Amino acid sequence: MRRVIAQGTFDILHPGHVHYLSDAASLGDELHVIIARGENVTHKPKPILDDRQRRDMVAALDVVDEAHLGHAEDIFVPIEKIDPDVIVLGYDQHHDEAGIKAALDARGIDCEVTRATPREQRHDDELLSTGRIIDRIVERRC
Ligand SMILES: Cc1cc2nc3c(=O)[nH]c(=O)nc-3n(C[C@H](O)[C@H](O)[C@H](O)COP(=O)(O)O)c2cc1C
Numbered sequence: 001m002r003r004v005i006a007q008g009t010f011d012i013l014h015p016g017h018v019h020y021l022s023d024a025a026s027l028g029d030e031l032h033v034i035i036a037r038g039e040n041v042t043h044k045p046k047p048i049l050d051d052r053q054r055r056d057m058v059a060a061l062d063v064v065d066e067a068h069l070g071h072a073e074d075i076f077v078p079i080e081k082i083d084p085d086v087i088v089l090g091y092d093q094h095h096d097e098a099g100i101k102a103a104l105d106a107r108g109i110d111c112e113v114t115r116a117t118p119r120e121q122r123h124d125d126e127l128l129s130t131g132r133i134i135d136r137i138v139e140r141r142c
């Protein structure tokens with residue numbers, strides 16, 4: 001049984017999220033997804049949807065075996081519990097593979113770190129970013 005971890009904010013789901021999670025699921029037998037706590041999202045505007053709603057929507061996707069709310073202070077706590085064989089970073093995530101791998105090694109967690117592929121736009125007007133969906137809502141409804 002090869003366990004895989006994917007992670008992210010997942011605020012307002014779109015086909016890019018489904019692509020990332022399907023890509024991650026294809027690398028093993030069981031996909032666990034860690035949902036970032038809103039309080040820890042500091043590199044972009046805070047999510048619109050709360051932690052539990054984002055977790056519940058990710059958990060409802062067919063490719064996902066289990067969705068976990070992230071830890072508030074230590075991102076390695078859920079990883080130690082899940083004990084994955086591979087962690088799949090998103091294609092555009094700011095985390096650096098070597099840095100994560102070194103931190104895992106320092107904690108005695110033996111696991112690969114790899115990166116997912118991007119999903120290209122399939123038709124004009126397809127929105128593959130939560131930020132762009134929010135921009136369009138503001139443009140059309142405000
Ligand atoms: C391996 C890994 C584990 C993570 N675990 C947690 C966690 O337990 N709690 C949390 O709030 N954020 C956690 N994060 C951070 C977020 O999931 C995410 O990296 C960050 O918010 C960027 O998400 P975005 O790609 O949706 O912008 C983790 C990140 C990585 C790379």
Ligand SMILES: Nc1ncnc2c1ncn2[C@@H]1O[C@H](COP(=O)(O)OP(=O)(O)OP(=O)(O)O)[C@@H](O)[C@H]1O
Nearest residue numbers: 008009010016020090091092118119128129130131
């Ligand atoms: N078009 C896409 N193709 C592949 N993966 C994607 C795509 N869009 C988002 N993801 C992945 O989904 C995960 C969660 O993404 P996130 O919640 O940051 O969504 P986002 O739409 O990129 O958000 P924002 O527009 O606010 O930056 C990340 O790992 C990201 O790389």
